[in-house]
Amino acid sequence: MLQLENRTYEELNLGDIASVSHLVSERDLILFAEVSGDVNPVHLDEDFAAATPFKGRIAHGMFTGALISAAIACELPGPGTIYIGQEISFLRPVRLGDEIRVELEVIEKLPKNRVKITTRVFNQDNKQVVEGVATVMAPTEKTTMARPTLPNVTIG
Known part of the structure; x- marks a missing residue:
């Protein structure tokens, strides 16, 4: 069973990283629309x-941007994180069939459990398609849980 586990504000350190990959599909575009x-x-x-x-x-x-949000919510810092803000620049288009990789890195710890995280996205050719910085409120309580299973939605 897949688990989600957060890192609390106290556990986070400058330079902590996480990455998540996703293959962009027709289904993604239709569901997002x-x-x-x-x-x-x-x-x-x-x-x-x-x-x-x-x-x-x-x-x-x-x-x-939503994939960045998911990486923050599920990986770094993980469950219980609250999004405060996001600066984002789209550098290149993302196309159907692209294998994109979201990379996160903790760059600053602020008062009141706030954390700044660089948010970079690369395609399968290692070309950067998005850059930005997120500000989040990191969780203060440790959480480990089963990753929810979503229902399969049929398109068409």
């Missing part, structure tokens, strides 16, 4: 997207 309401055809319509500077469909920028 459904949840967010962002049905921009550059994400969903190949013919439309082919005529853009990207020459094809790209993932929603905030889909990548």
